[in-house]
Amino acid sequence: MSASQLHPFDTLTPGEIQLGAAILRKAFPGVALRFKRIDVLEPIKKDVVPYLEAERLGQPLPTKPARLLFSYFHRLDTLGFFKAVLNVETRRPVYIKELPKDVQGPADVDELIEIEEACMKHPAVLAEIEKMQLPAGYTVCNDPWIYGTDSATETRRLAQCYMYIIEVDHPQSNHYSLPCTFSPVFDQVTKELVRIDYLPTGKDAKTQPTQPWKPVKCVQYAHDLLDEPTRTDLKPYIVRQPEGPSFSAEGQEVSWQKWKFRVGFNNRDGLIIYNATFDGRQTFYRLSMSEMTVPYGDPRKPYHRKQAFDAGDVGFGITANQLALGCDCLGHIKYFDGYRCDSRGNPVLLKNVICMHEQDNGLQHKHSNYRNNEATVVRNRELVLQMICTVSNYEYVLAWIFDQAGNIEHEVRATGILSTMPIDNDGTTVPWGTIVGPGVMAAYHQHVFSLRIDPAIDGHNNTVFYEDSVPIPVDELNTYGMGYTTEKTIVKQAGFADLSVERNRTFKIRNDGKINPISLKPIAYKLHAAPSQMLLMSADSFARKRAAFSEHAVWVTRYKDDELYAAGEFTNQSRSDTGLSVWAARGDDTENTDIVLWHTFGLTHNPRPEDFPVMPAERISVMLKPDGFFTKNPALDVPASNQSFNRSTLHEESKASCCGPTANL
Amino acid sequence: MSASQLHPFDTLTPGEIQLGAAILRKAFPGVALRFKRIDVLEPIKKDVVPYLEAERLGQPLPTKPARLLFSYFHRLDTLGFFKAVLNVETRRPVYIKELPKDVQGPADVDELIEIEEACMKHPAVLAEIEKMQLPAGYTVCNDPWIYGTDSATETRRLAQCYMYIIEVDHPQSNHYSLPCTFSPVFDQVTKELVRIDYLPTGKDAKTQPTQPWKPVKCVQYAHDLLDEPTRTDLKPYIVRQPEGPSFSAEGQEVSWQKWKFRVGFNNRDGLIIYNATFDGRQTFYRLSMSEMTVPYGDPRKPYHRKQAFDAGDVGFGITANQLALGCDCLGHIKYFDGYRCDSRGNPVLLKNVICMHEQDNGLQHKHSNYRNNEATVVRNRELVLQMICTVSNYEYVLAWIFDQAGNIEHEVRATGILSTMPIDNDGTTVPWGTIVGPGVMAAYHQHVFSLRIDPAIDGHNNTVFYEDSVPIPVDELNTYGMGYTTEKTIVKQAGFADLSVERNRTFKIRNDGKINPISLKPIAYKLHAAPSQMLLMSADSFARKRAAFSEHAVWVTRYKDDELYAAGEFTNQSRSDTGLSVWAARGDDTENTDIVLWHTFGLTHNPRPEDFPVMPAERISVMLKPDGFFTKNPALDVPASNQSFNRSTLHEESKASCCGPTANL
Structure with a gap:
């Protein structure tokens, strides 16, 4: 083409x-x-x-x-x-x-493999492995980690290799369960060993030379490595769409239930939604997850450098899983592919990195007239576009979900394996982490996301404002103290704002040029935000300086090409933010112009034992909802939910058990 | 029986x-x-x-x-x-x-019908209707409303009838779109008219005698009353369980995926979960939605009395919809019935008031080893128990959702029709409501729920505490300011506490007598709360006094029989709370004993035009999650997700569109 x-x-x-x-x-x-x-x-x-x-x-x-x-x-x-x-x-x-010497580009796949290999064959590393005196059959591997930042002058491109023991020769042996106590640091350009860090294993920061390993049982997750048998009482649950899906896709353009948009993909953002229109009306120009940072709360060296920017340091696109039919999605699935280059400039196909399918999400709306029990019921059919990114140990399931009522949801699921540290298997505990298996600790950490929302609410001139719900003072009108109203604050200049659950603060994006003929207010979309704890690291820490976006829940900037990533273009070993805080500081006029809304949200993840060896997905969701964009519920014309369409099955026992209580006393 | x-x-x-x-x-x-x-x-x-x-x-x-x-x-x-x-x-x-004269029992079905009828045939009401000079074919109906409270001395049992115009003789004509400007008040015992209130229709509290109605178009929701055609591009989505469901039910006892519990039902709570065990271990003795209050923010008479307690004033059980196969649920459905009495003491069958079915909720856990792309994927099968309550205009979909990883979710969906007020159709707007159709305004209001959680975490002696995530001071150990830890506060005496998003405050219920052998901490479940704005009404208002539970997000009481309902046993026309605030004030010892945790959460609902004429469901969710209750992820033994089990379908166009970008440039 x-x-x-x-x-x-x-x-x-x-x-x-x-x-x-x-x-x-x-x-x-x-x-x-x-x-x-x-x-x-x-x-x-x-x-x-x-x-x-x-x-x-x-x-x-x-x-x-x-x-x-x-x-x-x-x-x-x-x-x-x-x-x-x-x-x-x-x-x-x-x-x-x-680019200047202190600018580091993102990790690439070949580089990670090269460092992993360099580490595994380095004599000094082999000598450390030797000291562990592992039992026969046990081997060692390493995850090269983003080096993070603890110096204002470092210009080498470094990798911190965390070492783990592999209990069994199986492609899914959970090495994260058996962390070693030493961690080599390599120069990623010269492939030279810089030094070997030793990891603290007690209550404090003390370290010691590599000791013979005291065997503990590995906590495995792969089905064929589990001690317990697989459950046999889960019955198949099959989705059938005999008339095909309700979507159509022509190349990357998707049409579904009055929505039309283009599915984009690049190496950094992964999945992008472009130019979403509903019933021919513009809503959003571009939607994507712009950045995510994961700083760890274990203050001890070398963990103080554990802060990854999963989009900027690596890329959601290049880490997106190649999805397989029947494994990652259920129902009628369309996949989209992507490409990346290798280090020699050759194309590498990223097959099936985005999946698209419909799902049923319960009731969309229902009302029964209680006088006659006549009900209108409409189910909530959704269209899901999903990618799953594996960033070393962790997995992120990132999905854009469209519904028939003009809503767009972004759902994040965090799963995968905790980043682990060795800990003495003698009753030792630490105040910044949880013991999740024998001899293995998972430090408290945060996942802080920045969702980039580039609106086009019936056009590109938009205004962000927030609305607080506040009591009306008790007065002649409000005698009984029942009244409440809303207070609006317009974001007139680029900057940031915080959420307030106490005030039910709601951020909205409106088009001042279009008045809703019913509500008599400008048409708008609102952000259903995810109230989250902001970054816990000290204000002077590199973690905070590098991820200024993580200090406030909402940022508004005036649109500029190339301003796509919340922490800036280059985050790897960065020393300070070159993104949102810089752009916001320009103080551009943001009223009735082309603006971008950024939402910071996340998880403070203090691990549970249940999060190991692989973590039940933790969900967070953000929604964009029409707020006077339409004159009434835009899903009224969705067909009613009824049995001829849905073909549900009645549970056989149902009759028997119903009869029970009706029998006479 | x-x-x-x-x-x-x-x-x-x-x-x-x-x-x-x-x-x-x-x-x-x-x-x-x-x-x-x-x-x-x-x-x-x-x-x-x-x-x-x-x-x-x-x-x-x-x-x-x-x-x-x-x-x-x-x-x-x-x-x-x-x-x-x-x-x-x-x-x-x-x-x-x-009971004392000022105690009013809940509304009952016969009473509502009687008042509705008394109102419709009262000569004074008919005279008001006459004054509206409605066009031929238009009729009038009324919704008898809970009277609320504005007096410390009123002992009559009263109903405020809100009157509406019915545009067309159809069982689902949306009368809420056409509110009348007068509202008769009846004595529910004597059936006598007490007075007729006139409703303000302008910017202020001024009222005027009933005027000839100025016709406006009714905003209808029923499919056969819509101007627009029903969408034709939604394809069937059918769930098949060829080997039957994974649950079994013997009477009201349900077994599913290591969970076992009893499905309860009464007229007030509706759906109740009793004695939930996972793999034979006790988790919760009783779970139910204990109360919900809906105060309205329009300060003008008579709206200042609009405050319903939907459980206490009416009952989720008696308002639960009788569900129909293929309409309200999808897949393989088991229904449970209930009973109520009528006013003469006869049993009335409430058929299919609870439905139970499985659903697929995306991924439960996944990890890929990036070295070899070998992945373990487990899908998240859930068991849903759901009731849908119609309380006059509104619908609440209340569901308990169990998963395979020991989680229990309570999901609330608010749908149905807004409670509406007349407003002059001349550009008038008000600061406490939204115009949602011609001549019709929907006032701002709140829905505040109290979820009652009676735990039995491996036994009945439990302790509630909360954990805040806080920075570690910068010191010798925490040189780089990265460290953070948790601060625990034990709720030693009955009382309340607030959430704090800023501190990531997390409430947990632990059993001090059982130490998790992995984490070395007491076994626990945690509450994944829904941070919400508390009641906006003034501290002196009857609304606040009657619903003290709505002032704080979390309450802890020592268990006592009969202490089931957050606002007290009798809420109808109540003047003050006889529930949580009274019980908490006893200051009972609540450490390592039989306690109850109550969670207040809700919606501040400032209506959108899109919420009319029937509201796209607004979802809120609360979860109970094991937190060191297990030694590892309890869903590891769920079978892997694969195509032979899930039988997904590949989208046909998929190949064609994938080839596009692979063609040469």
Whole structure:
């Protein structure tokens, strides 16, 4: 498919990866390059909007915006780190620039494998392993970890390798259950060992040289490694859609129940929703999870550096699982693929990284007239777009869920395996973590997400305001003290705001130019936020400085191209935020203009033993709901729920047990 | 079935209703009685626990506790209001007592119909209707409303009838769209008209005599009254369980995926969960929605009295919808029935008031080993027990949802129709409500629930505490300011506490007598609370005084029989709380003893136009999660999710669209 055939929001093609690599090789003749990223650059908004509007209104299509790629790469001679923007049509660079020495690009797959291998064969590491005197059959592996930050001057690209014991030769042996007490640090560019850190295992920060391992039982999660048998009393639950799904997909454009949008994907955000319209009306220009940071609360070295930015340091796109039919989704499934480049600039197919399916989510609305018991019942059919990202030990299930009443939900499920630390198996406990198995502790930590909401509520000129519910003073009108009302605060300049459960603070995005003829107020969508604890680390900590977005629940910025990621473009070993706090500080006018709303929410995760060895999903959900966007419930025209449509089955015992109580006393 | 065959938690039988009425008639020879309630009295806990324990442990069963009924009734000669407790085995009253004049019992179905009829035929009401000069074909109806409270001396039992215009002779014509401007007040005992209130229709409290109605279009919700056609692009979504459900039910005892519990039902609570055990271990003795209050924020007379206690004033049980296969639930459904008495003491079958079915709720846990992409995936099968209550205009969908990882969720969905007020159709707006249709306003209001959680975490001696996540001061150990820990506060005496999102405050119920061998802490369950705004009405208002439970998110009391309902036993026209605030004020010792945890949560509902004419369900959810109750994830043994079990379908277009981007550039 040529660039001119692609839609501006279409994802990267393998040919584009090859082209990008070729353009850059040509720009550096004779120089070996190592590619970290080649991906599509978001189209310039002002250039793409006329195209989208013509599409939406069925008008002749104007020229498409330029198709641009970007790349992060290293020169292997100078080891310099570069960013380039490339034009697909002209096959030329728009610019190539070398980045400062202290800027680290994200981890890439090849790099992680290289470090893992370098670590496993390094003599000093092998010597430490030897000291553990492991029983026969036991082996060792390592997870190279994002190094985090504890220095304002470090410019090396470092990896902290956490080492674990593998109990059994099985692809799913849970090494996280058996952490070692030493942790080598490698230079990721030179592949040299920088030092070996020793991990504290007692109540305090004391460490000791590697000791012979005292065997404990590994807590396994894989079914064929469990001591207990698999349950046999779970019966199949099968979803049938005999007439097919209610959605249709043409390339990346999806239509479903008055919704129309494009499914986007890139290496960093993973799943993106573009240009969502309901019944032909614009709602949101772009929706994505922009960042997530996970700082750990164990203050001891080297854990004080444990802070990952899972999107910026690695990427939800490149860690997205390749999903399998019947495993990750239920029902009638459509999959979308993506691509990434490898370090040599070759395309790698990311098959089935996004799944799309419908689900039934109970009742959407019901009313019975109690006089005659005549009821109108409408079920809540939803369309789910989901990706599942494995970032080393953890899994994140990130889903955008559309419903028939104009609602868009973003649901996060945190699952996978806790990041673990060794602890003396002698009754030792620590105040910053939970013992989750013999000799293994999981430190308290936080997951703080930043959801980026780029609205287009009937157009791009929008205003964010918040509404608090407050008592009306007791006065002549409010004699009995029952009255309450709302107080509105308009976010007139870029900045941040906090939630307030006590005041039922609700953030809304309105279009001042369109008045709802029923409510007589501007049309709007509201954010059903997830009230969450903000970052617990000290204000002076690198954790806070790097993740300023995690200090406030809501941020509003004026739209600018390239301002996509809450903690800034480069987060790996960053020392300070180069994202939201910088953009908000400009104090741009944000009233009745093109703005972006960012919502910070998350989990303070103080692990339970039940979260190990693999964690039952912890769900958090955020919703975008029409608030006077429509003149009435937009789902009224959804067909009634009835048996001829739903074909439910009556439980056989039902009759028998009903008869029980009716028999005479 | 004789009483001795019934399980202590079995619901009321029709024979018991007849027996109860007979015992009371015998106690008042020659006196006509009007029955408001005949229902089962909860068994005395100390008497039933040995029976439950013997059952659980498979030991010989001791004598059952006495089977007791209770009744609320009026003598029709003196009009006195009584409460009686009756012994089913001895067929005698335990006691009969007349209640004070200011105590009003709950509304009953016959009474509501009688008032509705009395109102519709009263000459003064007919005269008001006449004044509206309605067009041909238009009729009028009324919803008798709970009177609320604005007087410390009122002892009459009153009903405020809100009047509405019916546009079309159809059982689902939405009269709430066309409210009249007058509201008759009736004495519910004498059926006499007390007065007619006139409703303000402008910006202030001014009222005027009934005027000729200025026709506006009714906003209808029933499919055959809509202007727009029903959507035709929604395809069937059918759940098949070819091997039957994973649950089994013997009478009211349900077994499912290591859970075992009894499904209870009474006229007030509706659905109750009794004696839930997981894998034979006790978790909760009794779970139910104890109360809900809905005060309205329009301060003007007579709206200042709009405060309903939907459980206490009416009853979730008697308002529970009789559910129909394929309408209210999807899949393989078991129904449970209930009974109520009518005003003459006859049993009335409440058929299918509770439904039970399984549902698939996405992923329960997943982990992929990124080295080899070998994944363990377990889906989240849930068991749902649901009732849907219609309280005049509103619907509440109340569900208890069990999962395979030891979690119990309580989900509330608010749907149905807003309580509406007339408003001048001339651009008038008010600061305490939203215009939701031509000439119709929906006032801001709150729904505040009290969930009653009677725990038995491995036994009945439990302790509630809360845990805040707080930074560790920067010191020698916490050099980099990354550390955080938890602060525990034990609720040693009955009382209340507030949530704190800022501190991630988490309430837990532990058994001090059992230490988890892995975490080395007492076994516990935690409450995943729903942080909500508390009541907005002034501290001096009757609304606050009557619903003291709505002032704090968490209450802890020492268990006492008969202390079941957060706002007290009698809420109708109550002047003050006789529930939680009274019981908590005793300051009982609540450490390591039989305690009850109450959670207040709710919705501040400032209506949207989209909430009319019938409201897309607004969901709130509370969870009870094991927290060191198990030594590891209790769902590990759930079978893996795979295609041979789930039989999903691949979307046909999938291949075609995937090929797009893979074609060469």
